Amino acid sequence: MHRTRNLSGSVLDGVGLRLLAVFLLTAMSAAVREASQTVPVGQIVFVRSALALLPILLWLRWRHGLRAGLTTERPAAHLLRGLLGAVSITLSFISLAALPVTSAKALSYLAPVLSVPLAAMVLRERVGAAALVALAVALAGTAAMLHGALVLPGPGAAIGIAAGLGFALTMAVVRVLVRDMTRTEAPAAIAASMAAISALCALLSLPFGWVMPEGGAWVSLLATGLLGGFAAIAGTEAIARAPVAALAPVEYSGLVWALLFDVLLFATLPDRWALAGAGLILVAALIVTLRGAR
Numbered sequence: 001m002h003r004t005r006n007l008s009g010s011v012l013d014g015v016g017l018r019l020l021a022v023f024l025l026t027a028m029s030a031a032v033r034e035a036s037q038t039v040p041v042g043q044i045v046f047v048r049s050a051l052a053l054l055p056i057l058l059w060l061r062w063r064h065g066l067r068a069g070l071t072t073e074r075p076a077a078h079l080l081r082g083l084l085g086a087v088s089i090t091l092s093f094i095s096l097a098a099l100p101v102t103s104a105k106a107l108s109y110l111a112p113v114l115s116v117p118l119a120a121m122v123l124r125e126r127v128g129a130a131a132l133v134a135l136a137v138a139l140a141g142t143a144a145m146l147h148g149a150l151v152l153p154g155p156g157a158a159i160g161i162a163a164g165l166g167f168a169l170t171m172a173v174v175r176v177l178v179r180d181m182t183r184t185e186a187p188a189a190i191a192a193s194m195a196a197i198s199a200l201c202a203l204l205s206l207p208f209g210w211v212m213p214e215g216g217a218w219v220s221l222l223a224t225g226l227l228g229g230f231a232a233i234a235g236t237e238a239i240a241r242a243p244v245a246a247l248a249p250v251e252y253s254g255l256v257w258a259l260l261f262d263v264l265l266f267a268t269l270p271d272r273w274a275l276a277g278a279g280l281i282l283v284a285a286l287i288v289t290l291r292g293a294r
Helices: 003-035 041-063 068-070 075-098 101-109 110-122 129-150 156-181 187-208 216-241 243-267 272-293
Strands: none
Touching: 003 041, 003 075, 003 110, 003 216, 003 243, 041 075, 041 187, 041 216, 068 187, 075 101, 075 156, 075 187, 101 110, 101 129, 101 156, 101 243, 101 272, 110 129, 110 156, 110 272, 129 272, 187 216, 243 272
């Protein structure tokens, strides 16, 4: 009886930590959108990645010790994951600079849907009818969001959606790679190497015009790194306490936070096409999640 209570409490702790991680990541997205109004995307990627290392390394030392926590059997896989991570973060931030947080967040939910066919090709996982239905629904949602972008003046929204689609595709590849890496590598080591490699890659954008942030831009810029770092810690601790199937549905609470941030911080709300597309993508992601939970 006592053992059952402990297990239940552990799962509830994991779900709570995952909720916290999703909130922190969505808050980070809002900070990125705010900072991108005056700060180049490459500079934001650098600050976000470099600052995130601080809480991640402190937590890693407390939990495992730096030497044990950063030991790896597959340095090449870490390098590939880090490079893909740098690309995905950059595309995500471009999307956030051009779109409301809600729309950019919805596009990110394409990643678990797209990872299904990729896993079938790379890992030889079986693709069932539910996954094919989810893919079709997700494509319909993307088409609805594209319609909303194409009727707007200027290329900004279209660029944002293209970047969001690129982010989702890159993250789908990353999900398959990380799924394979976790057989031998600690999640914390994967997070730390990704942050370090992303920061180094972002330095390449320095000659293209970094700026000295002013006023509230400093706060937003620093918040991107700290929020991202603490989100990584909360997310990893959640995985240690609860099954993936129990945590996966919690991911989609981010769309609620995104809507709130858009309304409260930016006084904007996606149009009906964007909301319809976001809803369809959310349904597709839930289908994939519930399929995986069985």
